[in-house]
Each structure stands twice: as structure tokens, then as C-alpha cells.
Amino acid sequence: MYSDRIPPESEGGVRPLSSALKVLALLDRIAARRGGVRPSAIAAELGEGRATVYQRLLTLVVAGWVEPVEDGRYRLTLRAARIARAAAEQAGLGDRAMHLLEALVAETQETASLAVLEGIEPCIVQRVEPAGILRAELRVGASLSLSGSASGRVLVAFADGATLERLRAAKADLPSRAVIEEVRRTGLAVSSGYMILGIRAAAVPVLDETGRCVAALSLVGPETRLDPDAWVAPLKRAAARLSAMLEGR
Structure with a gap:
């Protein structure tokens, strides 16, 4: 072939x-x-x-x-996550994903990130920050905490059975059962606040056509401005558009 x-x-x-x-x-x-x-x-x-x-x-x-x-x-697996961004850009998909993140940042004035599960760690594969303002130190390619980050909590809460078994077998640091159940119930995760002092995040799942979670979309900003209720609507709208883009719709 x-x-x-x-x-x-x-x-x-x-x-x-x-x-x-x-x-x-x-x-x-x-x-x-x-x-x-x-x-x-x-x-x-x-x-x-x-x-x-x-x-x-x-x-x-x-x-x-x-x-x-x-x-x-x-x-x-999602082994190709770190190079998927370059491949997507060559196929024209990366530009569209970037546009969605840029629109989300313009609407909320907070940093937007897209993360996927690589091995047993969430990995940032795309990120957009408000112009001229550094909101957080994490960059594309950085790994996050499964238990403490908003993206990690989403990726665990909406993972399929095989992925959860693999994570448990690897003794990954998973969120508590209560946190997982709350994220599943609300469709929204908020970070623990322990990863980066003064910085908090909220994240929602990005689903494919089968309903499988393929990524977590998050907004990140200073803890003093954390407002999940205000963030959830634009996050979910952007996640729905991203899902449609990934499906080719």
C-alpha cells in the first residue's frame, strides 16, 4: 500500500x-x-x-x-498526541482548531487549552493565551496531573472501561470516586488549585461521533477570576464545535 x-x-x-x-x-x-x-x-x-x-x-x-x-x-492509543498537532496543521485541521480556541479566548479573555491522554498523563496539544498577557506557565507538550488538573479529571471521568483499567494497572494517580462522579454528573471539572498557586482551570470533554471522550477543553485563569458558571456555556459551545470539526462536519 x-x-x-x-x-x-x-x-x-x-x-x-x-x-x-x-x-x-x-x-x-x-x-x-x-x-x-x-x-x-x-x-x-x-x-x-x-x-x-x-x-x-x-x-x-x-x-x-x-x-x-x-x-x-x-x-x-493516543501515542501520537505530541506530533498530532503538526500532522493536523498539514491537513488543515490545526488551523481550524486554533481558530476555535482563539474564539474562546476572545469571548472569555482567559487561556484556552486542549489536552489528550498520552500514556498515563494528560498532555497539552494546543493552547491559546490572551494577547500580551501570560496566564500560566504550562505550554504545548506539557504534562498535567490526572487527579489535580481539570483536564485530567475530565479525561478520567469520561474514559472508557479499558482505559480506566490501564490507568489503574499502571497505578496512576486518579481522582477520587466522588470527584469522578461529580464530573460525570455535571459534565464539568474544576482543578484542585494545588498544581500552580493562584491558577485554576475548568474543563469539559470533547466527544467523537461515538460519544467517546477524545480530549479535554479547558479555560485557565487566576483563581480570583475563577467562575465555572460563567465559563461552562462558552466551553461547552466550543467543545461541540470542536467535536463537529473532528467528525468532519
Whole structure:
């Protein structure tokens, strides 16, 4: 599937690794299957042995690109979060996401961030601050607390069962049951206030077409201006627009 895009031999006589191409092709096939895929289905589709397909799957699992689901399927992880911003910009999606965050900042005059779960930590993948004013020290690529940050609490509260099991198995620092239940009930999380002195945040989930939480959208500002009631409406409107953008609507 890559033969029409990668020359079989470069000018220097160096050939692409066929084994690597096969692993990447498998990654593409998994990405094309909503909800993941079983090794037996991929093996039948490719006409290859299950052991061969499983070895490639294991390679992707060890590398952090794919994870097993309890029913025997394999699906993509969010390993690519740190480079997703650059890929999205090349596809034209990053500019639209930036526009939504800029509009949210213009409406609220607070810093807006978009975070996804990478491994066992929330990671900021996009961020916009009010012009000329530094609101917080966290930048794109920074990791957040699962238990203390508003984004972390959202990503845990709206995570699917397999993700929660993975986080618990990794002994991740999860929010309390009471916090999780409150976030699920209200659709809004507020940070603990312990991460950065004087700075608080509120966050809401960004859902895909299946209702799965793919990111957390947050507003961050000085604790003296924290007003979740005033922030929740613009946050949820922006999250709905972002969900529609991610769905291609």
C-alpha cells in the first residue's frame, strides 16, 4: 500500500525496510477500523498467518501505538498526541482548531487549552493565551496531573472501561470516586488549585461521533477570576464545535 508513495530504491541505493512498511500498513488498517480489530480478522484479510500478524501487533503495542481491549480487539492509543498537532496543521485541521480556541479566548479573555491522554498523563496539544498577557506557565507538550488538573479529571471521568483499567494497572494517580462522579454528573471539572498557586482551570470533554471522550477543553485563569458558571456555556459551545470539526462536519 506504500509502493506508490515511497520509491523502491533511493538515489543512494538505500531501500525502505519492508518489515517496517508492513507494520505501518497494519497501523493504517487498525486506524481504519472503528472500535479496533481482532488479529484473526486482520490475518484473514491479509492472507497471512496469525503469528506473523500478532508479532507486528506486539511491536506496535510495545512501541505504544496500539493497545489491547478486553474482548480481544486491538485499537490505537493516543501515542501520537505530541506530533498530532503538526500532522493536523498539514491537513488543515490545526488551523481550524486554533481558530476555535482563539474564539474562546476572545469571548472569555482567559487561556484556552486542549489536552489528550498520552500514556498515563494528560498532555497539552494546543493552547491559546490572551494577547500580551501570560496566564500560566504550562505550554504545548506539557504534562498535567490526572487527579489535580481539570483536564485530567475530565479525561478520567469520561474514559472508557479499558482505559480506566490501564490507568489503574499502571497505578496512576486518579481522582477520587466522588470527584469522578461529580464530573460525570455535571459534565464539568474544576482543578484542585494545588498544581500552580493562584491558577485554576475548568474543563469539559470533547466527544467523537461515538460519544467517546477524545480530549479535554479547558479555560485557565487566576483563581480570583475563577467562575465555572460563567465559563461552562462558552466551553461547552466550543467543545461541540470542536467535536463537529473532528467528525468532519
